Amino acid sequence: MINLVYNEMIKIVRKKRLLIIAAIIAVLVALFTYAQLKRVQSIQEQLGTTDWRAQLQQQIIDTQNRLNSSGLSEEWRKFLQIRLQQQQYYLDHDINPSAPGAPTFMRMFAENSIDLFIPLMVMVIAADLVSSEASGGTIKLLLTRPVKRWKILLSKYIAMILSVSFILLSLGALSYLISGVVFGFSGWTLPLLTGFSVHGEELDTANVHLISQWKYLLMEFGLVWFVSLVVGTLTFMLSVLMRSTAAVMGIMLAALISGAILSTMVSSWESAKYLFMVNLRLTDYVSGMAPPINGMTLGFSMTVLAVWGLAALIISFIVFTKRDVY
Amino acid sequence: MTNGNATLVVKDLRKKIGKKEIIKGLSFELKKGEVFGFLGPNGAGKTTTIRMLVGLVKPTSGQILLCGYDLHREFSKAVRQIGCIVENPELYPYLTGWENLEHFVRMVPDIPKNRIKEVVELVGLQNRIHDRVSTYSLGMRQRLGIAQALLGKPKILILDEPTNGLDPVGIREMREFIRFLAEKEGLTVLVSSHLLSEIQLMCDRVAIMAKGEIIRIDTVEYLLAEQERVIWKVEPLEKAKALLEEETVIIGEEDGTLITHYDAEKVSLWNEKLVKAGIKVSEIHTKLPTLEDLFIELTEGETID
Amino acid sequence: MKVNVVKIIAALAIFSSGLWMAGLGLAIKDQFFYEASSPVKKISLENVAEEKEDGFHIVALGDSLTRGTGDESGKGYVGYVADELQTKTKQTIRVKNLAIKGQRSAGLVSQLQQIEVQRQIKQADIILMTIGGNDLFQSGEALSNFSLERMNQAKADYLRNLHTIFKTIRHLNPDAVVFYISLYNPFNDLTDAKTTSAVVREWNFQSAEAAANYPNIIAVPTFDLFELNVNDYLYSDKFHPNKEGYKLIGERVASLITFTEGDEKND
Ligand SMILES: Nc1ncnc2c1ncn2[C@@H]1O[C@H](COP(=O)(O)OP(=O)(O)O)[C@@H](O)[C@H]1O
Ligand SMILES: [Mg+2]
Numbered sequence: 001m002i003n004l005v006y007n008e009m010i011k012i013v014r015k016k017r018l019l020i021i022a023a024i025i026a027v028l029v030a031l032f033t034y035a036q037l038k039r040v041q042s043i044q045e046q047l048g049t050t051d052w053r054a055q056l057q058q059q060i061i062d063t064q065n066r067l068n069s070s071g072l073s074e075e076w077r078k079f080l081q082i083r084l085q086q087q088q089y090y091l092d093h094d095i096n097p098s099a100p101g102a103p104t105f106m107r108m109f110a111e112n113s114i115d116l117f118i119p120l121m122v123m124v125i126a127a128d129l130v131s132s133e134a135s136g137g138t139i140k141l142l143l144t145r146p147v148k149r150w151k152i153l154l155s156k157y158i159a160m161i162l163s164v165s166f167i168l169l170s171l172g173a174l175s176y177l178i179s180g181v182v183f184g185f186s187g188w189t190l191p192l193l194t195g196f197s198v199h200g201e202e203l204d205t206a207n208v209h210l211i212s213q214w215k216y217l218l219m220e221f222g223l224v225w226f227v228s229l230v231v232g233t234l235t236f237m238l239s240v241l242m243r244s245t246a247a248v249m250g251i252m253l254a255a256l257i258s259g260a261i262l263s264t265m266v267s268s269w270e271s272a273k274y275l276f277m278v279n280l281r282l283t284d285y286v287s288g289m290a291p292p293i294n295g296m297t298l299g300f301s302m303t304v305l306a307v308w309g310l311a312a313l314i315i316s317f318i319v320f321t322k323r324d325v326y
Numbered sequence: 327m328t329n330g331n332a333t334l335v336v337k338d339l340r341k342k343i344g345k346k347e348i349i350k351g352l353s354f355e356l357k358k359g360e361v362f363g364f365l366g367p368n369g370a371g372k373t374t375t376i377r378m379l380v381g382l383v384k385p386t387s388g389q390i391l392l393c394g395y396d397l398h399r400e401f402s403k404a405v406r407q408i409g410c411i412v413e414n415p416e417l418y419p420y421l422t423g424w425e426n427l428e429h430f431v432r433m434v435p436d437i438p439k440n441r442i443k444e445v446v447e448l449v450g451l452q453n454r455i456h457d458r459v460s461t462y463s464l465g466m467r468q469r470l471g472i473a474q475a476l477l478g479k480p481k482i483l484i485l486d487e488p489t490n491g492l493d494p495v496g497i498r499e500m501r502e503f504i505r506f507l508a509e510k511e512g513l514t515v516l517v518s519s520h521l522l523s524e525i526q527l528m529c530d531r532v533a534i535m536a537k538g539e540i541i542r543i544d545t546v547e548y549l550l551a552e553q554e555r556v557i558w559k560v561e562p563l564e565k566a567k568a569l570l571e572e573e574t575v576i577i578g579e580e581d582g583t584l585i586t587h588y589d590a591e592k593v594s595l596w597n598e599k600l601v602k603a604g605i606k607v608s609e610i611h612t613k614l615p616t617l618e619d620l621f622i623e624l625t626e627g628e629t630i631d
Numbered sequence: 632m633k634v635n636v637v638k639i640i641a642a643l644a645i646f647s648s649g650l651w652m653a654g655l656g657l658a659i660k661d662q663f664f665y666e667a668s669s670p671v672k673k674i675s676l677e678n679v680a681e682e683k684e685d686g687f688h689i690v691a692l693g694d695s696l697t698r699g700t701g702d703e704s705g706k707g708y709v710g711y712v713a714d715e716l717q718t719k720t721k722q723t724i725r726v727k728n729l730a731i732k733g734q735r736s737a738g739l740v741s742q743l744q745q746i747e748v749q750r751q752i753k754q755a756d757i758i759l760m761t762i763g764g765n766d767l768f769q770s771g772e773a774l775s776n777f778s779l780e781r782m783n784q785a786k787a788d789y790l791r792n793l794h795t796i797f798k799t800i801r802h803l804n805p806d807a808v809v810f811y812i813s814l815y816n817p818f819n820d821l822t823d824a825k826t827t828s829a830v831v832r833e834w835n836f837q838s839a840e841a842a843a844n845y846p847n848i849i850a851v852p853t854f855d856l857f858e859l860n861v862n863d864y865l866y867s868d869k870f871h872p873n874k875e876g877y878k879l880i881g882e883r884v885a886s887l888i889t890f891t892e893g894d895e896k897n898d
Contacts, residue, residue: 003432006641010429013637014420048725051684057747061729065698068732091747137416141474144380144410145433146402162644169647195665207665219661222654286662298662325382 004147004155005162012125012163021121022170026178028117029171032109033179040100052096060087075265075292078201082290085203086196093193095210101187102180103213107220109175111287114224115280116260118171119231123252125163126235128245129156130320135243139325149321153240157313160236164228168221188214196288197297203288216286223282226302230276230309231256237312240320256280263292273300276308331358333407333514334379334482339388341374348374350538351388356482356516361508363525363546364518366535372518373413375535376486379516380410393481406434409480411488415471419460423451423470426459427477434478445473449503465496472503483507484516489524501528554588558600559609566605570596588612683754686723689713690755692739693762696812697730701866702877708812709759711881712888720890727751735765736792743799752800757888758809762796763789767814767834768870782830790837797845809848810884813838815857817870849887853880 012018044050047058063084067077090097098104110118130153133139142152176185194216195207211219231252238248259277272278273293282305284291285298334356341349349371356362364372377383379390381397381404390397395404417426427442446455449469459467468488475483488504489497505528507513519525525532526546533543542549559582560566567584570576573596578585586596593610600607691697691709699707706714713724729748731738739762742748752758766789800809813835818827831854839850856879857864857872864876872880 006637007429007432009641009644010425010637011418011421013640014418014425018640047727048686048723049684049727053747054727054751057729057751058727061731064731088745092745136418137414138418140380140382140412140416141430142433143382144405144408144412145430146406146478147433148402162641162648165648165651166640166644168651169643194661209665211661215657215661218650218654219658220654222651222656222658225651226655286658324384325377 001151001155004151005158008129008156008159009162012129012159017125018163018166018170021124021167022174024121025167025171026174029109029175029178033105033182036105036108036179037182052099053091053094056087056091056096060084060091063087079290081201082198082203082288086288089196089203089205089208090193095191095193097192099187099190100183101190102176102183102185103187103190103217105179105183106172106175107213107217109179110171110217110220110224111283113171114227114283115263115277116256118168118224118228119256119280120253121167121171122164122228122232123235123249123256125167126160126232127239127248127252129160129236130239131243131245131248134325135245143325150317153317153320157233157236157316160232161229164232165225168225168228172221188212192216194219194286194288198288198290200294208288219286220283223286227280227282227305230305231280233309233312233316234276237316240316269293274304276305279304332356333358333393334516335389335391336379337389337391339375339378339390340386341378341383342386348538349378349385352540354533354540354543356514358481358514359508359512360530361504361515361517361528363529363532364516364535365522365525365532366518366520368520370520370535371538372520372535373486376410376412376484376516376518379484380408380412381405382412406478407480408482408484409475409478410484410486411468411471411475412484412486414490415467415474417459417467417470417474420458422458423455423462423466423473426470427455427474430474430477437478441477441479445476448476449473464491465493468492468496468500476507480513482514482516486518487520488517489519489521497524504528555613556586556588556593557609557611557613558584558586558607560584560600561606561608565603566600566607569600569603569605573599583609684725686725687716687720688751688754688756689716689724689726690751690758690807691726691728691730692742692758692760693730694734694765695730695732695871696761696764697728697759698732699728699877700732701868701871702874704874706877708872708877708880708884711878712759712885715881715885716888727755730761733765734762735769736762736789736796740792740795740799743796749803752803752807755804755807758800758804758807759812759884760796760809761812762793763834763838764814766792767831768817786834786837790841793838793841794844797841797848801845801848806847808888809842809845810887811838811842811848811850812880812884813850813852813854815853815861815872817857817861817865819858819861851880851884851887853883856880856883 043055047055049055063080066072067080067084072080087097098108130139133142143149190213191210192213193208194211195205195209197204197207234255235248235252238251239245242248255277259275259280262272262275263278263281270293273296278292279296279301281289281292282298282301285301291297291301332355336355337353339349339352340347352375354362364375366372374383378385379392379397381401384398390404392404393407395407397404417423418429421429423446424442427445431437431439431442446452449472451466451469451473454462454466459470462470472485472488475485485504489500492500501524504515504517508515508530517525517529529546531543531545532549534541555577558566558570561582563579563582563584567576567579570584570586573592574586574589576584576586597607597610689709689712695701697707697709699705699710702710704710707728709726709728709730713726717724729742729751731742734742739760743752766785797809800807814831816824816828816831818824821827835850835852835854842848842850857876862869864872864879866873866876
C-alpha cells in the first residue's frame with residue numbers, strides 16, 4: 001500500500017500540480033497582504049487614529065448608522081446585527097479581534113478562503129486523480145497489475161488526503177511568511193473570543209471564552225482541513241465517474257460558486273441548508289458569524305458535509321471496483 | 327480437452343453491453359511457446375475479448391483460466407501471469423521511461439530491481455530510457471509498452487494490434503521480437519490484428535473473428551495448405567474449361583488461366599487428359615492463397631483493410 | 632534527487648495531516664464540549680483611560696445632523712469645524728464621530744454608558760453634539776399632527792435625558808467645552824410655519840436653560856441661520872441641511888473655538 005501511495009504522490013508531484021498551487025497561493029497571499037495593508041492605512045487615515053478601540057468603536061457606529069437606513073435586505077440586516085453585537089462584545093472585553101500580525105492575517109485569510117479559494121485548490125488536485133488515468137489510457141496499465149482495484153483507488157484517495165494537508169501547510173506557511181514581512185511575525189498568543197452562538201438576531205454569549213490565537217488558528221485550520229477533505233472527496237467521486245477532467249472541474253466550479261452565491265441569499269429557502277456548498281463556512285461558527293440559514297450550527301454543517309463526503313466515497317469505491325474499463 | 331501445457335484457456339466467453347451481445351461464446355486454448363493471432367476486421371470484438379482476458383471488462387458469462395488460475399476468482403494470481411498492451415501503449419508522458427517502469431515495478435511485490443535494466447536492454451531503449459515519455463516516438467512508446475508488459479516475467483503476453491501505426495521497419499522488428507519471445511523465452515503470445523499479412527508472418531495459429539464469433543481456428547500452414555490452388559495456362563480456354571469441369575470445380579478464371587483446387591494425386595491425370603484432347607498446356611503451377619483470400623471467403627466478403 | 636523531493640513532500644504531508652487532525656479534534660472539543668467556567672473579564676475604564684494619542688480630540692455625539700446626513704461630501708458640520716480648526720493649529724485634529732442616525736436623547740443616554748465611548752469623551756478636547764431633533768419631530772408626528780399633551784410628554788422626557796447627558800459628560804470630562812447645537816425649523820417655509828417655529832423656539836429655550844446649569848456647555852443657536860431662504864440650505868428630504876447648510880453651522884461653531892497660545896499657527 002505504501003508503494004501505491006508513493007506512486008500516486010510521485011505522479012502528483014511530477015505533474016507540478018503542487019508547485020502551481022503553491023505559486024497561486026503565494027501570489028494571492030501577497031495580493032491580500034497588500035490589500036490588507038492598504039485597508040489598515042485607509043482606516044487610520046479616515047479615522048485619524050491608530051487606536052484599535054477607537055477604530056472598532058467607529059466601525060460599530062458605522063454599522064449602527066447602516067442599520068438605521070432603509071432598504072436593507074433582511075439577511076444583510078441580520079448579518080450586521082450579529083456582527084455589531086460581536087464587535088461590541090470584543091470592545092466591552094477589551095480584546096482586539098484584528099491586532100496586526102502575521103497570525104491574524106493567517107486567520108483572516110483562512111476564514112475568507114474556506115468556501116471558495118481553498119476548495120478550488122483542492123479541486124485542482126483531486127479533479128484529475130482518476131479521470132486523467134482514464135482519459136490518458138494509463139488506467140488499463142494500473143488495473144492489469146496483480147493489485148485489487150479497491151487498493152488502487154484507496155491509494156489515490158490517501159494521496160488526495162496527503163495533498164490536501166500539504167496544500168494547507170503551504171497556505172499556512174506562505175501566508176505567515178509573506179504577511180509577516182509587512183505586519184510582523186508575532187501575535188501567536190493574542191487572546192481571541194470564541195463560543196458565540198446565534199439565535200435569530202441575537203448573539204448568545206453564554207459560552208464565550210478566551211483562547212489564544214495559535215489555538216484558535218489550529219482549530220480553524222482543522223475545520224478548513226475537514227471542509228477540504230469533503231470537497232476533495234466529492235471531486236474525487238466525479239473524477240471516478242467521468243473521463244474528462246475539464247467536466248469534473250466544471251461541475252465542481254459551478255457547485256462551489258453557486259454555493260458562495262447561494263449562502264448570501266438562501267435565508268428564505270430553508271431546505272437549501274442540506275446542500276453541501278452552503279455549509280462550507282465552518283470557521284464562521286467559531287468566530288460567531290450569523291449562518292446563512294437560521295438554525296444552522298457547527299454540528300449541523302459538519303454532519304451535512306460528512307454525509308455528503310461519505311456518500312461520495314462509497315459511490316466512488318462501488319463504481320470503480322465494479323465498472324468495465326474501455 | 328484441456329491440454330497439459332495450455333497456458334490460456336477460454337471457455338464460452340460472452341459479453342453483452344446493454345441488449346447487444348458483442349462477444350458470442352468464444353472458446354479457445356493457447357499453448358506454451360506459441361504465437362496466436364486474433365484476426366478480424368475492425369469491430370469484430372478483438373479488443374473487447376482482450377479486455378476480458380486481462381480483467382478490465384467483466385464477462386457476462388464464461389471462464390478464463392490463466393496458467394490454471396481463474397481470472398474471476400483468483401484475480402491477483404491470474405493477472406500476475408500476464409503482461410499486456412491493450413490498444414495503444416499509453417504511459418505517463420510526464421515521467422521518464424525509467425520512472426514509468428519503476429512505477430509499475432512498485433505495484434508488484436516480487437520483481438527484483440535489476441529487472442528494469444534487463445527489460446530495457448531487451449527492447450533496446452537504453453539510450454533514451456531517462457528521457458520523458460512525451461518526447462518518445464510511437465515506436466519507442468511501443469517498445470516501452472512491451473518493456474512494461476515484460477517486467478513481471480509473465481508467462482503470457484497479450485498484445486492488441488502491436489504494429490498499429492509503426493513504419494515498415496518497426497513492424498518487422500516487432501514481428502521478429504515477438505517470434506524471439508515465443509521461441510527463445512517460451513512465452514505464449516496472443517496478438518490481435520486486422521492486418522492479414524502480419525498475422526500470416528508471425529503467428530503459429532490463427533483465430534479468425536467476425537461479429538463477435540470465431541469462425542475458424544487453425545495453424546497458419548494448415549489453413550493455407552487446405553486452400554492450395556492450381557493455375558492452368560491453357561489454349562483454347564473454352565475447351566479446356568469444359569474438360570476440367572468434368573473432373574473438378576473451376577474456382578476462377580483470370581486472363582487466359584483457369585484456377586482449380588489442388589489435388590496432389592489427380593493434377594497429373596487432369597493434365598494428361600487435356601494434352602490428349604489436343605489442348606496446349608503452356609504452364610501449370612500451384613499457388614498458396616493469401617490469408618486475405620481465405621478471409622474474404624470465410625467471412626463472405628466482409629470488408630477488411 | 633527527484634525522489635527526495637517527493638519523499639520530503641510526503642513527509643510534510645503526513646506531518647501536517649496529523650496537525651490538522653489535531654486541530655479538528657481541538658475544534659470539536661472546544662466548540663461542542665466547552666464547559667462555561669469563569670466568564671470573560673469585562674473592560675473597566677481605569678485600565679484603558681490612560682492611553683491617549685497626541686493631537687486635538689473632537690468627539691461628536693448625537694443624531695443625523697452630527698452624522699452629516701444630507702451633505703453629499705459626507706463631512707457634515709463636524710467635518711467643516713475640523714477643517715476650519717486645522718487651519719488654526721499645528722496640532723493634529725482627531726475627530727471621533729459617534730453620532731447615530733435617528734438617535735434620540737434616550738439612545739444617547741445609553742450610548743454614554745459604553746466604556747469605550749466614555750473613554751473617548753474623557754480624552755476629548757471639545758465635544759460637539761446635536762440631540763433632540765428626533766425627540767421633537769418624530770415623537771407622535773409632533774408638528775403635522777399637533778397634540779399638546781404628547782408634545783409636553785416628549786419634552787419632559789427629553790429634558791430629563793438632556794440633564795443626564797450633560798451630567799454624564801461633565802462627570803467624565805470636566806474641562807472640555809461642549810457645544811450643544813440647537814434646532815432650526817425645517818418647516819419654516821410651510822403654511823403653519825408660525826406654529827412650528829414657536830414650538831422649536833420653545834424647545835431650544837428649554838434646552839439652553841438646561842445647558843446653562845453646567846459649566847462650559849454652550850448652546851449654539853442655528854435657528855436664525857435657517858430662517859431666511861430655508862430651502863436653499865435644505866437637502867432634498869426637506870429636513871436635513873445640505874452642504875451649504877452644514878457649512879453655515881460649521882462656520883458658526885468654529886468661530887467659537889480658540890486655541891491657547893503656542894498651539895496657534897503663525898503663518
Ligand atoms: N463500450 C462499448 N459499448 C458498446 N459497444 C461497444 C463498446 N465497446 C465496443 N463496442 C462494440 O463492440 C464491438 C467490438 O469492438 P472491439 O472489441 O473494439 O472490436 P475490434 O477491437 O475487433 O476492432 C464493436 O461493434 C463495438 O461497436
Ligand atoms: Mg481493437
